[in-house]
Amino acid sequence: EVQLVESGGGLVQPGGSLRLSCAASGFTFRSYWMHWVRQAPGKGLVWVSCFKSDGSSTNYADSVKGRFTISRDNAKNTLYLQMNSLRAEDTAVYYCARGIGVAAAGFDFWGQGTLVTVSS
Amino acid sequence: QSVVTQPPSASGTPGQRVTISCSGSSSNIGSYTVNWYQQLPGTAPKLLIYSYNQRPSGVPDRFSGSKSGTSASLAISGLQSEDEADYYCAAWDGSLNGVVFGGGTKLTVL
Numbered sequence: 025e026v027q028l029v030e031s032g033g034g035l036v037q038p039g040g041s042l043r044l045s046c047a048a049s050g051f052t053f054r055s056y057w058m059h060w061v062r063q064a065p066g067k068g069l070v071w072v073s074c075f076k077s078d079g080s081s082t083n084y085a086d087s088v089k090g091r092f093t094i095s096r097d098n099a100k101n102t103l104y105l106q107m108n109s110l111r112a113e114d115t116a117v118y119y120c121a122r123g124i125g126v127a128a129a130g131f132d133f134w135g136q137g138t139l140v141t142v143s144s
Numbered sequence: 145q146s147v148v149t150q151p152p153s154a155s156g157t158p159g160q161r162v163t164i165s166c167s168g169s170s171s172n173i174g175s176y177t178v179n180w181y182q183q184l185p186g187t188a189p190k191l192l193i194y195s196y197n198q199r200p201s202g203v204p205d206r207f208s209g210s211k212s213g214t215s216a217s218l219a220i221s222g223l224q225s226e227d228e229a230d231y232y233c234a235a236w237d238g239s240l241n242g243v244v245f246g247g248g249t250k251l252t253v254l
Contacts, residue, residue, distance in 0.1 A: 059243070061189075068146070069181070069189060069232050071243035083241045119188055126177040127236035129243045130194030137188055 026050040026133045028120050033138030040110050040142070046103040046120030046135055054098040057128035060105050062116035063137075070116075073105065074123065088114075110142045148172060150233060150246035157254050161221045164249045166233035168214050172244050176236040178216040180209055183230045183248075192231075193218065220251075228253045 032044040046058070060072040073084045073094040082094050093106040103120050117139050121131035148168040156162040166178060177196055181189040191200050193209035206221045216235075220227055233246040 061243075061245075068230075068248040069183075069234070069245045071234070071245060074242070085242055086240070125179065125195035125198070129176065129234065129236040130179040130191060131181070131189070132191045132194070132200055134188040134190075 026122070028122065028133055028135035030118065030120055030135040030138040033118065033140045035141045035143065036110055037144050038111060038142055041106070041108045042110065042140060044105040044107065044118055044120075044138060044140070046105075048101045048103065048120075048122075051122070053096075053101040057123035058096060058103045059121045059123050059131060060094065060103075061119045061121055061131070061134075062114075062140075063119070064113075064116040067116075072118070074128070075103065077128075107140070110140075112142050114140060115142045116140060146247040147237065147240070147244045148233060148235065148246040150231075150249045152247065153250050153252065155252040155254055156220075156223045158223055158225060160223045161219060162223055162251065163220075164218045164231050164233075164251070166216045166218070166246050168216075168235060168244070170214060171239035172214075172235040172237040173211065173216055174214040175238055178209060178211055179234045180207075180218045181232045181234065182227075183232065185229075189232065223253055225253050227251060 029047045059074040091109045095104045117137040119137045120135045122133045124130045180193040183189040197209045237244045
């Protein structure tokens with residue numbers, strides 16, 4: 025059974041840092057693109073970042089570029105999102121998701137999400 | 145403002161067929177396949193349609209997708225009360241080098 029379990033969310037002050045983790049199981053983690061998607065309270069889905077399966081490249085939304093860093097540890101089947109210089113507008117539930125299909129942009133499995141709140 | 149546009153709301157009665165539209169541009173929907181998601185309140189999104197109108201295992205064939213040029217549509221036939229949810233379209237964007245989501249459509253079953 026495919027499972028994605030996020031952790032690491034919480035309350036952080038503006039300008040602070042947080043690292044999210046996504047533990048994967050039930051599939052060959054290294055073979056898939058992995059993504060982070062966020063959803064602010066009461067708002068829609070917003071793609072944040074992705075990491076190619078072959079480790080050759082990463083991509084970021086303009087809103088987080090230069091502040092967030094995605095990484096993966098294929099030996100531990102874990103995806104990470106290091107978030108620095110956090111702003112109030114980064115407050116959201118953060119989901120990790122597995123990518124499939126054309127451009128690996130179809131997200132067939134999602135974690136339960138972890139809430140990040142940026143507030144003083 | 146989203147790069148990909150959806151109507152904020154849609155509605156239908158049980159048994160009816162409803163469609164939700166999704167409008168983009170040549171760099172996203174015009175060049176890549178469209179994925180559709182259903183999100184029930186308080187839960188993670190669920191993939192309904194991906195690639196060339198493929199449905200993941202367990203998704204009923206009442207759900208179908210289509211695309212023409214830079215626009216796409218999700219059709220739900222035989223509408224049921226449990227279909228009441230938020231629906232999102234998404235696609236890879238070759239100019240942004242990332243995935244773009246529509247703003248979401250709240251479907252109400254009357």
